[in-house]
Amino acid sequence: NAGVTQTPKFQVLKTGQSMTLQCAQDMNHNSMYWYRQDPGMGLRLIYYSASEGTTDKGEVPNGYNVSRLNKREFSLRLESAAPSQTSVYFCASVYGSTLTEAFFGQGTRLTVV
Amino acid sequence: GQQVMQIPQYQHVQEGEDFTTYCNSSTTLSNIQWYKQRPGGHPVFLIQLVKSGEVKKQKRLTFQFGEAKKNSSLHITATQTTDVGTYFCGNAGGTSYGKLTFGQGTILTVHP
Numbered sequence A: 001n002a003g004v005t006q007t008p009k010f011q012v013l014k015t016g017q018s019m020t021l022q023c024a025q026d027m028n029h030n031s032m033y034w035y036r037q038d039p040g041m042g043l044r045l046i047y048y049s050a051s052e053g054t055t056d057k058g059e060v061p062n063g064y065n066v067s068r069l070n071k072r073e074f075s076l077r078l079e080s081a082a083p084s085q086t087s088v089y090f091c092a093s094v095y096g097s098t099l100t101e102a103f104f105g106q107g108t109r110l111t112v113v
Numbered sequence B: 001g002q003q004v005m006q007i008p009q010y011q012h013v014q015e016g017e018d019f020t021t022y023c024n025s026s027t028t029l030s031n032i033q034w035y036k037q038r039p040g041g042h043p044v045f046l047i048q049l050v051k052s053g054e055v056k057k058q059k060r061l062t063f064q065f066g067e068a069k070k071n072s073s074l075h076i077t078a079t080q081t082t083d084v085g086t087y088f089c090g091n092a093g094g095t096s097y098g099k100l101t102f103g104q105g106t107i108l109t110v111h112p
Helices: none
Strands: A004-007 A010-013 A019-025 A031-038 A042-049 A064-068 A074-078 A087-094 A102-104 A108-112 B005-007 B010-014 B019-024 B032-037 B044-049 B055-058 B061-065 B071-076 B085-092 B100-102 B106-111
Touching (some): A004 A087, A019 A087, A031 A074, A031 B100, A074 A087, A102 B044, B010 B019, B019 B106
Parallel strands (some): B010 B106
Antiparallel strands (some): A019 A074, A064 A074, A087 A102, A087 A108, B005 B019, B019 B071, B055 B061, B085 B100, B085 B106
8 A cells, every 4th residue: 555645746836837736545534634844833734625525724725726536636736836835745644534543645845936 | 623832842852861742722622643753754643642631652652631631742751863853743623523733843853
């Protein structure tokens, strides 16, 4: 089992460009998450999907959109990238509704210039 | 999840010293989770606490959940260089079904 797979691992964008970060899990998990990690700010929740077919805003949703394509895949889209979106992005997934262990992907390091 | 505040932000210790990080909330937490992130890596689950006053141990790590379920701590006895990393506490669910949020993390450095 691969667990949680994120693509790409690294990306450089110019201000105003768009891109989609991909996340897929093969553990039959119900809930999926997108976080950004910045120095001194910890892990901040961008969007989450508690179950297939639902998505909800987290703590810092502005500038992002998400799609829960199916149970396995949860993508994060930046429509018009800004330097403030330079960060490390992590996708995570959790099995079931009672929320136990979260499994994280390896992360995507995004730089917006 | 409810908002949790984590302190300290940084901790530098000599190898062999003890280390503690704390998570605090103004509201009652349904649960608390702890994760470790090695430098350059991704967060990895350590443990979840759900009961008032719960104490769990993993070798040199001791996790506590307060009686009022508003705070939690992670204590490492006799730190080793392999303990280096960022420790996060997280809170799942609560009034927002499926939501999982984290504190700011404590960055631990261990000097040999």
